[in-house]
Amino acid sequence: MRAGKRGLITAAVTVVCAVTVLAAPGTAFAAPTPTPSPTTTPSLAAPPDKDLEAVREKLDALYHDAAVATDAYNAAEEKAEKQSADIVALAKKIVEGKERLDRLKDRAGAAARSQYRGGGLPDEARLMLSDNPQQFLDGAGRVIQGQRATKGLIGEMSRTQQDLEQYSKDASAQWKKLEEGRKAKAAAKKEIKKQIAAAEKLESKLEKKEKERLAELEKKAALKAQTAWLGSGILDEIKGDASAQGRKAVEFATAQMGKPYEWGAEGPNTYDCSGLTSQAWASAGSTIPRTSQQQWQQLKHVAVEDMRPGDLIIYFGDASHVAMYVGDGAIVHAPRPGRTVTVAGAGTMPILGVVRPGA
Structure with missing residues (x-):
């Protein structure tokens, strides 16, 4: 780690540790009280802390809701990426399945043509007319093997066709999920923008001194929570x-x-x-x-x-x-x-x- 970066981290942790010391059980501390200005008039006075505390709580709620919507958006985006990858994989399987089916059909057609050319007389007549019965019997064995291979070829074609149909159904289902995810993602995005816009609008109504005091209240609330946590002795x-x-x-x-x-x-x-x-x-x-x-x-x-x-x-x-x-x-x-x-x-x-x- 570079020395400059280490110094930055050390300084940040030192600040946290300083807060830890201030927040140690039994240590009393008081929130800073603004020194009244002799020129301040009632009409220009800052709103009471309880009003700013209500603003702080409202901002926390708005940003919390934005965080919930952000999680929903991120989850929908992650699902969409996976579903898109699944659809691409299924599309590849469909292309490969169709190519395989075409090859099987070509083989089946060649087998059918071969059987057609060897057809005609019944096997008994071809045996009686044959000059070489052994050659005929050998050929008959090969025909039987060919018939079995043809049956296997037809079965393979049927399975490939079923696979293609299943891939198509799966792809259709994934497209439907992808569309549902797109809608969920769009709804989450809309909710995020809505909550952040509401928070920014609320903050924009505050004067500079009110924003400064609000920041003080946020620090005070964080310090109070950290004090309570450390007070349990958990550290x-x-x-x-x-x-x-x-x-x-x-x-x-x-x-x-x-x-x-x-x-x-x-x-x-x-x-x-x-x-x-x-x-x-x-x-x-x-x-x-x-x-x-x-x-x-x-x-x-x-x-x-x-x-x-x-x-x-x-x-x-x-x-x-x-x-x-x-x-x-x-x-x-x-x-x-x-x-x-x-x-x-x-x-x-x-x-x-x-x-x-x-x-």
């Missing part, structure tokens, strides 16, 4: 060392710090939450599911106290967000639209559970 129990793959995944994820969040993105310039984690583990040589919900469903579950750097923390009851644990109570993740890949406290959001990619 004393988390002592696992990263695997070789886990270290590579962490190096990749932390190297993306500062890059913007973009829904549906898997890099290299922008990421959504599961795009970051899936690409980080791909860089470590392990393919994992694309979405946070699939990662929760398909990867190995481990207890929070047993997690180690490189493991993925799944957040919220619907598994709509994922981050990578980097150690010392910190995570790296792509938070939401308008934010960049960053380091945060692992307990700043409700933890659903932990999963472990890799061997």
